[in-house]
Amino acid sequence: MNKLKGMQSGRHRVKSRVVTVCIVLTIFIVYQFCPKLDIVPVKYLHHVKQGTDNNESYFVLQEVHRHGVGKYYKHHQTLEISETVAAQANLLFQMQEAQLMKESHDGETLWSTNPRYRTTDPFSYKFKISQDSKAVPRMKNRDPTYLEFLASDVGRQVIPEWIDEFIRVPNITDKDSVIGLALMSSNAYVGVPHTGDWRNVTQPWDHKETDGFGWDGEGLRGHIFYNRKDDIVVISIKGTSAQGIPGAGDDETTTNDKLNDNLLFSCCCARVSYLWNTVCDCYIKSNTCDESCLEKEIRQKDRYYQAVIDIYADVIVRYPTATVWMTGHSLGGALAALVGRTFGLPVVTFEAPGELLAAKRLHLPFPPGLPQYQDTVWNFGHSADPIFLGTCNGASSSCSIAGYAMETSCHSGQVCVYDVVKDKGWHVNMFNHRIHTVIDQILVVYNETAECVVPEPCVDCYNWDFWPDRNHKKITTTEVSTTTAEHSTSVCIGRNWLGICTAWATVPDTEISSETAIPSATKADIRMNTLTRHS
Secondary structure, eight states, rough: HHHHHHHHHHHHHHHHHHHHHHHHHHHHHHHHHHHTTTOOSSEEEEEEBBBBBSSOOOEEEEEEHHHHHOGGGGGGEEEEEHHHHHHHHHHHHHHHHHHHHHOOOOOOOOOOSSSOOOSSSSGGGGOOOEEEEEEEEEOOOHHHHHHHHSTTTTGGGOOEEEEEEEEEEEEETOHHHHHHHHHHHHTTSSSOOSSOOOOEESSOOOHHHHHHHGGGGGEEEEEEETTTTTEEEEEOOOOOTTTTTOOOOOOOOOHHHHHHHHHHHSSSSSSSSSSSOOOOOOEETTTEEEEEHHHHHHHTTTTTHHHHHHHHHHHHHHSTTTEEEEETTHHHHHHHHHHHHHHHHOOEESOOOOHHHHHHHHOOOOOOOOOOOGOOOEEEEEOHHHHHTOOSSSTTTTHTTTTOOOOOOSSSSEEEEOHHHHHHHHOOOOOGGHHHHHHHITTTTTSOOOOOOOOOOSSSSTTTTEEEOOTTTHHHHHHHHHHHHHEEEEEEEETTSSOOOEEEEEEEEHHHHSTTTSSSHHHHHHHHHHHHHOO
């Protein structure tokens, strides 16, 4: 009996050792190989740690893009931010900041005044942004040329293939991360030295015609930030310049900013009244607009939307393995949202006008069946900004006086609104639109970030009639009038009690051919009358 118990005890010890060895091997394999696979174990959302104290990840400005529009739309350059370029840019920033502080009476600055984020070297600033991981439905083929085809008349008949991909997204519940993205949006307004080793993305051109204020003052700018440790790129798009609508640090691109604002965010080419000059020729008559004309205008190669697409296309070539995020303030935020919608990118915007109408006119792809609360476009704003709310319109509004037709209020994605009117007693004012007001007086002051929710049902330009083609009704009218002039037939319209016709009328043959135009008894009279006349 003792011998049997000893044998069983020995077997138990062997099994325990085998199990222990298996557990150790499993832990070793998981530790060695799972980090390399970058597997995300949950379907929708979990927090990703942002590095350790000895190897902390952060974003640094890597390059600046400037893209021409209008007659300069083929011009596209990038400037790599070396230590020399950063030193020049930071010196320029300090000079501009000193001048602005001297002239400004309301505390307007080019950067945050909060001691925690204050800097004199914005081009060398390190941005810390925490991340989440999320399953994002995106089109399987996201090549820019393929998406351009899908937007064409033929391509709209194609049903694209969608897939779920686990990607890293910004942690929009983390206060410091939201402030970091807002500072990136602010960074896009900081002036860039015209000197430096600008690289031509497009073919070379004559610099004598385009130096300085020339085409650069007529274009769009994007700042590219890179997190080398986590392989993430953030593209920050410059918003509307300061003249007219406050919020930026320069006035160099005001003309084209206003043109694209009015094209993207008005009901029809900024046709507010007969006193306004429209930005396109799609207006037909009172509250009537040519929809196909509008769609073509927004997609023109010399407009801002195409310029941002070109910047994104160059970035994914230079960073082929990186995850790409988009951000921006005001017009820059709306453009970032449109590009993010086009390619299925995470987007965080600040005080952006409603861009849903523009997204529909561009026929941008929306994931089929995706609940809006799972969307990865987050629009941050507050209740005292009339541009974000879509209330900066009407003849007496500040936007209209400045020449801006900001008539849209509907956002795609989710909205994250700080209710400063209720919490702080603010009044709705266009000066509350400024990015530095948002950073220093809202994002920094609130203890938590605003909750991002699905916006209320919304319809833009409900009182407008949009025709698919301005010539559509004219073509129909011409065909009817031609037919009427060539063929007609007499029809009996009255009989006495014996059934004899006592009243006749002339009716076009087009109406006779309709099964619902004339009763069957009347059709028999028509045939009899026709035979009598021919005999």
